[in-house]
Amino acid sequence: MLAYIIxxxxxxxxxxxxxxxxxxxxGGFNNRMYLxxxxxxxxxxxxxNFIAFWALVLLxxxxxNDFKVVPLGDVVDIFTTLAWLIILQLYKxxxxxxxxxxFYRSPEASRKFIDWY
Numbered sequence: 616m617l618a619y620i621i622x623x624x625x626x627x628x629x630x631x632x633x634x635x636x637x638x639x640x641x642g643g644f645n646n647r648m649y650l651x652x653x654x655x656x657x658x659x660x661x662x663x664n665f666i667a668f669w670a671l672v673l674l675x676x677x678x679x680n681d682f683k684v685v686p687l688g689d690v691v692d693i694f695t696t697l698a699w700l701i702i703l704q705l706y707k708x709x710x711x712x713x714x715x716x717x718f719y720r721s722p723e724a725s726r727k728f729i730d731w732y
Contacts, residue, residue, distance in 0.1 A: 639718045649715040656715075660708035668701055
């Protein structure tokens with residue numbers, strides 16, 4: 616996963632011609648959080664994703680143990696197994712922050728609005 620992230624970054628930076636176009640969804644939860652908190656979007660996004668990750672790990676551990684008392688070793692094992700999801704979520708938060716930042720910093724005339732209705 617890390618190789619894909621680095622590879623796509625190198626491709627965009629060195630090999631791709633023309634402007635980079637990304638689609639941002641306006642009016643969604645991430646957009647409202649970016650507009651409200653600005654630079655605090657990154658640490659808040661990391662915190663929200665980390666809490667959601669822990670909830671997922673605890674739910675999977677409870678399901679694996681038939682909703683009985685969960686030994687700490689099982690939680691640590693599942694957390695270690697799914698640790699790559701944290702890296703993926705951190706990348707997602709960082710990329711959405713950069714996308715919103717570039718969108719709001721770009722000139723109004725260069726923005727392309729797509730109506731899906």
